[in-house]
Amino acid sequence: MSERNVEAWTRANTDYTDARAEEAWGKDEIDWGIWAVPESEVHALPDVSGKDVVELGCGTAYFGAWLKRRGARRVVGVDPTPAQLETARRCMAKTGIELELVQAFGEDVPLPDASFDVAVSEYGASIWADPYKWIPEAARLLRPGGELVFLRNSTLLILCSPDDGKAEERLLRPQFGMHRFEWSADVDEGVEYHLSHGDWIRLLRENGFEIVDLIEIQAPEGAETHSRYDFVSAEWAMKWPSEEIWRARKSS
Amino acid sequence: MPPSDQALRNREHWDNESDEYQAVHGPQLNVDDLIWGAWSIPESEVGALGEVAGKDILELGCGAARWSIELAKRGARPVGLDNSSRQLEHARGLMAEAGVDFPLFHASAEEIPLPDESFDIVFSDHGALSWADPRVVVPEVARVLRSGALVAANVSSPFLDICYDEENDRVDTRLHRSYFRLDTAPEGNGAATYELNDGDWIRLLRANGFAIEALIELRPQEGGTTTYGGYVTYEWARQWAAEHLWVARKA
Numbered sequence: 001m002s003e004r005n006v007e008a009w010t011r012a013n014t015d016y017t018d019a020r021a022e023e024a025w026g027k028d029e030i031d032w033g034i035w036a037v038p039e040s041e042v043h044a045l046p047d048v049s050g051k052d053v054v055e056l057g058c059g060t061a062y063f064g065a066w067l068k069r070r071g072a073r074r075v076v077g078v079d080p081t082p083a084q085l086e087t088a089r090r091c092m093a094k095t096g097i098e099l100e101l102v103q104a105f106g107e108d109v110p111l112p113d114a115s116f117d118v119a120v121s122e123y124g125a126s127i128w129a130d131p132y133k134w135i136p137e138a139a140r141l142l143r144p145g146g147e148l149v150f151l152r153n154s155t156l157l158i159l160c161s162p163d164d165g166k167a168e169e170r171l172l173r174p175q176f177g178m179h180r181f182e183w184s185a186d187v188d189e190g191v192e193y194h195l196s197h198g199d200w201i202r203l204l205r206e207n208g209f210e211i212v213d214l215i216e217i218q219a220p221e222g223a224e225t226h227s228r229y230d231f232v233s234a235e236w237a238m239k240w241p242s243e244e245i246w247r248a249r250k251s252s
Numbered sequence: 253m254p255p256s257d258q259a260l261r262n263r264e265h266w267d268n269e270s271d272e273y274q275a276v277h278g279p280q281l282n283v284d285d286l287i288w289g290a291w292s293i294p295e296s297e298v299g300a301l302g303e304v305a306g307k308d309i310l311e312l313g314c315g316a317a318r319w320s321i322e323l324a325k326r327g328a329r330p331v332g333l334d335n336s337s338r339q340l341e342h343a344r345g346l347m348a349e350a351g352v353d354f355p356l357f358h359a360s361a362e363e364i365p366l367p368d369e370s371f372d373i374v375f376s377d378h379g380a381l382s383w384a385d386p387r388v389v390v391p392e393v394a395r396v397l398r399s400g401a402l403v404a405a406n407v408s409s410p411f412l413d414i415c416y417d418e419e420n421d422r423v424d425t426r427l428h429r430s431y432f433r434l435d436t437a438p439e440g441n442g443a444a445t446y447e448l449n450d451g452d453w454i455r456l457l458r459a460n461g462f463a464i465e466a467l468i469e470l471r472p473q474e475g476g477t478t479t480y481g482g483y484v485t486y487e488w489a490r491q492w493a494a495e496h497l498w499v500a501r502k503a
Contacts, residue, residue, distance in 0.1 A: 156411065156431065159492070171415065171425040174491035176471055197450050198469040198496060211464040214451040218432050239430040240414070244451070 005128050008190035009059070009081040016228055017060050018087045024062035025091045030070070032122065033151055033243040034229045035219045042215050044245040046147045048072040051117040054141055056106040056134060056150075057124020061088035065097045067120070076100040076116075078109055079124070107133035114143045119150075126150040127192045130180070131203055139207040144252035148209060154216060154241040157232060158194045167232040167242070200246065209248035216241035258436075258444060259335060259360035262383050265443030266336030274316055274342050280479045286322050288377055288406050289495045290480035291472035298468055300375075300404040300499050304328040307372040310396060312361045312389070313379020317343035324352040331371075333357045333364065335383065360384055364392045372401045378495070381405040382445045386456060394460040397502045403462065404499045406470070410434060410449045412484060412494040423484050423494070453498055462500035469493035 009017075030039035039045055049071030055064040058077030061084075068075045077099050079085055085101050092099060104110055106125025119142055125134040138148050159175055160167045163184045178199075181192045195203065201211055219237035226234075232242040255263070266273075281287070286295035286304075295301060301309075305327035311320045314332030316339060323330040331354060334340050340356050347353060359365050361380035374393045376382065381389055386405075393403050414429045416422075416437065434447040448456065454464055472478070472489050484494040 159411075160427070169427045171411075171427075171492060175411070175469070175493060176491060196469055196493070198467040198493070201464060201467045205465065211454060212458070214454045216431070216449060216451045239432065240427060241431055 002191055004188060005190040006081045008188055009128075010083045013060070013081065013083040013087060017084065021060035021062060021087045021091050022094060024060065025065045025095055025097070027062070027066065030063075030066045032245060033217060034226045034232075035217060035223050035234075035237065035243070037217055037220065042217070042245065044149055044151075044213070044215055044247055045120070046118060046149075048118055052076075052115065053118045053120065054078060054109075054111065054116045055124065056109070056119060056121040056138060057126065057128055058088065058101070059084045059124065060091065061085075061099055061101065062091075063120060063122050064099050065091065065095065067118075068097050068099060072118075074100070076102060076111065078102045078104050078106065078111075080105045105129060107137060109137050109141060111141060113140050116141050117143055117146045119146070119148045121150040123151060126152040127194065128190065130193050131195055131200070135203050135207050135209075139209065139250060142250045144250055146250045147212070148204075148248045148250070149245065151243055151245045153194065154244045155194060155196055156240055157242045160236075160240075161231065166230065167236050169236065204246070204248050208251050210251060212247040212249050213245075215245040215247070217243040217245065253363055255335075255360040256362060256385075256388075259362055259384060261442040262439075262444070263335045263360070265439060265441055266334075266383075267338045268441070270336055270338035270342060277479045278316075281316070281318050284322065284325075286319065286326075288497065289470050290378075290478045290483055291470065291476045291489065292478075293470050293473070298470070298497065300466070300468060300497050301373055301402065304373070308370060309373040309375070310364075310366070310371045311379065312364075312374060312376040312381060312393070313383055314343060314356070315339045315379070316346050317356065318346060319375075319377060320354060321346060321350045321352055324354055325350070329354065331355045331357065331366070333359055333361060333366075333380065335360045335380065361389045361392060364396055366396050368395050369398045371396050372398060373404070374401075375404040375406075377406045378408075382407050383443075385446050386448055386453070390456050390460050390462075394462065394502060399502055401502050402465070402499065403457075403502070404497055406495055406497045408437075408445070408447065409469070409493045409496045410447065411492050412488075413437060413447045415488075415492075421482070423488050425488075457498065457500045461503050463503060464498070464500050466497070466499040468497040468499065470495045470497065 061077040106129035223234040320330035436444040
């Protein structure tokens with residue numbers, strides 16, 4: 001993750017995420033991604049009650065708040081964007097939900113080795129940080145047997161995405177060599193990182209993770225294209241996965 | 253259990269197609285090397301199987317058994333299984349030419365006629381893990397493997413499956429079919445190959461006691477040529493993985 005991403009997310013917080021944060025924090029059910037697929041359907045998370053959780057790229061930390069409400073013992077939200085952490089602090093004060101917040105990039109987290117049972121990232125470090133740096137960090141932070149769960153855009157979506165505009169129904173860029181992406185819109189949207197499934201498995205395995213699941217998300221029937229996150233239409237996402245959740249366990 | 257109707261249709265397909273298949277693709281496949289897939293990527297590069305010498309290895313959907321013949325020459329103890337008797341006749345011919353001998357079984361991989369825990373490696377290079385239902389075959393693979401043993405399956409990728417234009421019988425860059433509705437692809441005369449998406453492969457392998465070791469995405473070498481041009485073009489396969497290998501280890 002770079003300073004460019006901090007700038008992009010400072011703008012995004014002003015435009016969107018700050019105003020949505022309190023509503024997101026207040027949701028009763030955990031859901032995933034832009035189609036708000038409920039955790040009760042996808043079963044991506046381990047039981048978090050009594051567990052120590054780190055969220056890598058927490059943004060306004062609504063996901064961490066949900067896990068804290070589900071009984072996590074400790075939730076630490078890590079994010080490099082001060083404006084989003086400020087929003088998270090305001091939500092903490094309003095809700096009384098206590099998280100610990102750390103301003104840092106997912107590639108370099110100032111927390112001790114083997115101090116967490118669960119690491120999560122939902123559109124956080126999972127796409128905004130370099131996986132060749134943040135996956136080793138996640139491995140370092142987890143205790144043996146600890147679980148890593150992250151949501152990213154699907155590889156197929158990236159291959160079908162033009163530099164600007166919605167995903168198309170055709171392959172537009174090569175899979176071999178994919179890693180770092182700069183989308184050229186009017187405003188700087190920052191730098192994203194996306195790998196092929198083979199590269200994800202290799203990277204996770206090299207860092208001592210066992211692959212537990214890959215949940216490829218289908219937009220539910222009746223879904224409508226997201227008003228802000230309109231990089232993919234609901235119609236596209238009903239036929240092909242626009243998002244996927246990886247679940248991996250650190251070897252004990 | 254008798255073979256399924258689909259297995260019988262696939263058997264008929266291969267019995268009918270075998271001679272022509274061997275005539276067309278034999279020249280590409282008759283090399284003194286272990287090679288994977290449409291672009292003959294050497295195992296020395298892919299590294300899916302590891303050490304083979306001294307190992308009990310089952311080839312599922314062995315065809316003319318060129319893989320197993322090369323494995324035998326490298327000190328492995330291969331066994332070939334194929335659903336087509338005509339394919340196995342080609343195998344016997346090539347084995348005699350190569351001066352090697354090992355058991356061949358005529359059966360659908362839906363029900364492998366071999367004892368539990370008798371192999372160190374089971375593999376399929378566009379073989380029975382493509383031409384029989386993996387949801388039926390993978391439990392059989394788990395049964396015949398020893399604990400700690402390896403399965404490797406080279407199959408068409410779901411990207412190729414969804415980009416395959418059935419109407420024009422060729423792959424292009426358009427997404428013709430839903431990723432969530434992959435099932436079977438027609439191969440003519442009622443024959444079919446099976447398609448699973450990546451998440452389904454991971455769940456299927458894990459549900460049968462396998463730990464996922466790797467997903468090796470195959471890419472043709474620069475300037476690579478193939479006799480399988482009707483399956484995928486060089487231009488496509490250089491950009492996207494048309495074939496990939498699931499490698500998993502039994503707990």
